[in-house]
Structures are given as structure tokens and as C-alpha cells.
Amino acid sequence: NDTLHIRMQWAETERVKKNGDKTSPEIELKYRRDGDDVFEHTKVKPYDSVFHGQFDSVNVGKKLTNVTNGLSTCVPLFVDVISPSEPSVPLATLRFPFFTDENTACHSKLLSEFFHIADYCSSEEKCAEKIWSINYPDPKSDILFGYDDEIGSLR
Structure with missing residues (x-):
């Protein structure tokens, strides 16, 4: 059961405005492979956090097979962070390593791109x-x- 977790931390800018008394804006997240179609699209509501954090989790389960089907299993995944008020230009794009237990020969090469x-x-x-x-x-x-x-000792 594979779940992707993302935590974002916000600072208010012209493009990222707080929503009322919340510390983070409403955003949309589009999960995709490089250049490929979006395989998951979520909407994240504004959140009030003392750490200015905002979280999203996606249970990719069977979607994982669709993401890797017939393609290399050692490629980065991308998450486009979108403002609903300006959906044409992402606020940010997150990139992170993604691999399965198949094709282990490429794991260290992919991980060395990030760590x-x-x-x-x-x-x-x-x-x-x-x-x-x-x-x-x-x-x-x-x-x-x-x-x-x-007995006078640990057990």
C-alpha cells in the first residue's frame, strides 16, 4: 500500500495569499511523471498551522502500476502546486525520487540525484x-x- 506524502511550508507573497485567518492558501496539486499526463489531482483546503505547514497524502495503490506500466521504474515524479485563482502558471513544481522494487540497478543513480x-x-x-x-x-x-x-539484572 504505497502512499505519497507531501508537506509544504508557506510564506505570504503576492501570488500566495492567506485565506482569512488560515496560514496557508487553498491549492491544487497535480501529480505527474515528467511530461506525462496527470495521474492524480487533489484540492487542498486552507489550513491553520503554527508551523505554517500544509499536507497532502495520496494513496497511489493501483495507480502506481499505471504510472510505471511499461516505463522505467527509476524516474522522478513531479507535483505541480497550483493556485485556483491562477491555474495557468504553477506556484511551484516539486520533484522527488520514485522507484519500485523492480529494476533495482537504477536505484542508486536516481537517489544520488537527490541525496x-x-x-x-x-x-x-x-x-x-x-x-x-x-x-x-x-x-x-x-x-x-x-x-x-x-535476579539483579535486566531481562
């Missing part, structure tokens, strides 16, 4: 040696109950 890859592990055994990996043995995980007075 500096400082380290990696190539197998479950190798990942068990990296302290940042979820496969790294964590002694705290072995503590099930805490300190036991009777």
Missing part, C-alpha cells in the same frame, strides 16, 4: 554491521521487562 549517499550496505549480513541500519543488532531490543530486582 549524497554517504554509505550503503549490499546484503542483510553487511547491513547488520552498519549502526544506522534496521538490521543492526540493538541490545536495547533485547530488554523485554526492564530491571528485575530478584
Whole structure:
């Protein structure tokens, strides 16, 4: 069940105006591949947040198959942020990596377009040696109950 999540933070400008007492404007989001047709279009209502944030989540589920069907699985996705009052020119276009568990050969190339890859592990055994990996043995995980007075140790 794949869900895309986006968080935007706003500062008021001429093109982005607050809506009453809300900290963010009403916007539309168009999810697409580069140059391809829009595969999801959502409307996000104005929101009042102490952090000036606005969120959208799209459960792409079966749409994911349509997005990747017959095409490379290692391409960026784009989200056009549209003001309903000026729909012809996007306020912004967000670009982020998108890949499935198919065609893994292209994953590191795509990710390196977005992030500096400082380290990696190539197998479950190798990942068990990296302290940042979820496969790294964590002694705290072995503590099930805490300190036991009777036996004088953790259990």
C-alpha cells in the first residue's frame, strides 16, 4: 500500500495569499511523471498551522502500476502546486525520487540525484554491521521487562 506524502511550508507573497485567518492558501496539486499526463489531482483546503505547514497524502495503490506500466521504474515524479485563482502558471513544481522494487540497478543513480549517499550496505549480513541500519543488532531490543530486582539484572 504505497502512499505519497507531501508537506509544504508557506510564506505570504503576492501570488500566495492567506485565506482569512488560515496560514496557508487553498491549492491544487497535480501529480505527474515528467511530461506525462496527470495521474492524480487533489484540492487542498486552507489550513491553520503554527508551523505554517500544509499536507497532502495520496494513496497511489493501483495507480502506481499505471504510472510505471511499461516505463522505467527509476524516474522522478513531479507535483505541480497550483493556485485556483491562477491555474495557468504553477506556484511551484516539486520533484522527488520514485522507484519500485523492480529494476533495482537504477536505484542508486536516481537517489544520488537527490541525496549524497554517504554509505550503503549490499546484503542483510553487511547491513547488520552498519549502526544506522534496521538490521543492526540493538541490545536495547533485547530488554523485554526492564530491571528485575530478584535476579539483579535486566531481562
